[in-house]
Amino acid sequence: MSDHHDHDDHEHHDHHHHDVETVGAAVVTVSSSRSLDDDPAGDAIGAAFEAEGHDVVQRELVPDDYDTVQSIVDRLVDRDDTGVVVTTGGTGVTPDDVTVEAVRPLFDKRLPGFGELFRRLSYEEIGSRVVGTRAEAGVASGVPVFCLPGSENAARLGSAEIIVPEAPHLAGLANRDDDEE
Numbered sequence: 001m002s003d004h005h006d007h008d009d010h011e012h013h014d015h016h017h018h019d020v021e022t023v024g025a026a027v028v029t030v031s032s033s034r035s036l037d038d039d040p041a042g043d044a045i046g047a048a049f050e051a052e053g054h055d056v057v058q059r060e061l062v063p064d065d066y067d068t069v070q071s072i073v074d075r076l077v078d079r080d081d082t083g084v085v086v087t088t089g090g091t092g093v094t095p096d097d098v099t100v101e102a103v104r105p106l107f108d109k110r111l112p113g114f115g116e117l118f119r120r121l122s123y124e125e126i127g128s129r130v131v132g133t134r135a136e137a138g139v140a141s142g143v144p145v146f147c148l149p150g151s152e153n154a155a156r157l158g159s160a161e162i163i164v165p166e167a168p169h170l171a172g173l174a175n176r177d178d179d180e181e
Helices: 003-016 041-051 066-078 101-104 112-132 152-174
Strands: 024-030 056-062 084-088 136-140 143-148
Touching: 003 066, 024 041, 024 066, 041 056, 041 152, 056 066, 066 084, 066 101, 066 136, 066 143, 084 152, 101 136, 101 152, 112 136, 112 152, 143 152
Parallel strands: 024 056, 024 084, 084 143
Antiparallel strands: 136 143
């Protein structure tokens, strides 16, 4: 670290003083063909949170169905122990890829930088095929919600490189009004 950051310590501290120490993560796998016993993408997301000392408070597996996806995410963001929701699957362009459409109406705010950064990082791995991924994020009922593709590599990349590092900060900010004393 260079010395020029010393004068930013107070600013940096203020910027992060709402961060939560431990995030309760709910992981939702959207798939009509997998089971929780065969869920490498969901396993990768859970492992990324647990590796950094966070808790996986709920694991769900739901079929590619608009109403089912929307209701499970809506229920999870209302749980007291859930600080972040991560879905995996249903973000592509096939007719049964409905996760983004189901979750988007729940967002009070969208987080476009997540999808942009995810596609930028994914480009290294899959090249121009990133145009077919609709990874998206937003805040629903004060809880950050991230929608990742269903591949294990995408789930690992998105959770380990972006979501887990940013979740404590985003969860603290998104929930700030509820927690102010």
